[in-house]
Amino acid sequence: MSETAKLILGGEEFEFPIIEGSENEKAIDISKLRGSTGYITIDPGFKNTGSCGSEITYLDGEKGILRYRGHSIESLADNADFLETSYLVIFGNLPSKAELTKFENDIRKHTMIDEEMKNIIDGFPKSAHPMGVLSSLTSALTAFNPKSLDINSEDQLYNAVCKMLGKFLVLASWVYKKHVGLPLNYYDNSKGYVENLLRLMFEIPTEEYKINPEIVNALDKLLILHVDHEQNCSTSTVRIVGSSHAGLFASISAGVSALWGPLHGGANQAVIEMLEAIKADGGDIDKFILKAKDKNDSFRLMGFGHRVYKNFDPRARIIKKAADDVLGALGIEDPVLDIAKKLEKVALEDEYFKSRNLYPNVDFYSGIIYRALGIPTDMFTVMFAIGRLPGWISQWKEMRLNGEPIGRPRQVYNGETDRPFVELDNR
């Protein structure tokens, strides 16, 4: 007899099955709870609630383990490239050389964007935050690609994946170019995906952009570290929007909006702004540590803490080393990096952070590398979105192919109970 969970409600005993994943994670299957007991559960922020079974990403917050389709993040960061890792999470296995070459070439077929999209981008003020523009343009792709996707057609699904990866990269670069008032670029099919990202963003008509392999490698590694992270806020958003059978572009657009928040992907921008503020304030680390601990102060140590990792975020460890390597290779002395290291050291020795298992997360060091690569602060979260796109696509695809039901949580009502209507003159 497999393990079950017993619940006693109103003197009656109810039994629910326990399910166990391939990494021995256990869950109580409450899919029949309301039908059999009339009760629901409540769990703000879903801290104890699983929304699905998934074969894409496994993470162990206690041990600081992160794997994409069973491959450790360390092994992928050391040996794979971003498109290879994207193929892995989306299709389930590392591609052969032929599959990878085909994938890269098929993405190249979809990097052109309807020129009328420029009318939309021109409607935004230069000052608009790039994430808001990117979310709008991603949703607008539906208008120019209205044909709905037959999820059961392997070819249509593969083409939609390549189209999403091709167009999103170019749109993200157009968002930047519009933001800085420079002409929009087009993908160069003679170059790689990450090389194109840099070219699309930084090449100007008056001179060729010189590709620096150190920068390409650093950016490629950063993007790999952001590819997926199981059911985080933005991925859960992509899944729940997609569960209504809204299209892939519309679902990804919603994910971009969720990622924008400073408690999620927006933290990489907030980290740099925090470090800059500490520097401008004279570098008094202890003052900001006290603010972060003060319950009456809304200030939080951005880039610290994580819903799942109660140990070091394995990505932060890799990025911290990459930050040293990139700044060393580029000969950059960034005082903000020194402040970050001091802040990390002080926080990790402080009882408040230790007792709450607050460690640096993926966002703590990534902004320092983006800045060294010449990427402006308000584009950091766009870089996160470019990295996370393959994860969003893979999770959306898994949800649809598994035929998951529309996401529709319940609630506990705490409002007014039944009351009579009062005529306007009598109120």
Ligand code: SDX
């Ligand atoms: C990402 O989910 C993912 O996987 C996300 C992500 C991904 O790849 O998709 O990993 C990317 O979003 C990383 C997180 C980036 N966000 C930040 O760096 C923002 C700063 N961090 C916090 O806002 C916070 O740690 C969260 C939002 C990340 C997690 O919040 P939780 O899990 O809801 O934790 P909590 O708010 O319940 O905090 C528990 C305690 C509280 O204190 P007490 O009430 O117990 O006294 O820890 C404190 C919090 O006040 N705390 C912090 C803190 N984070 C938590 N105190 C100071 N500074 C912080 N950063």
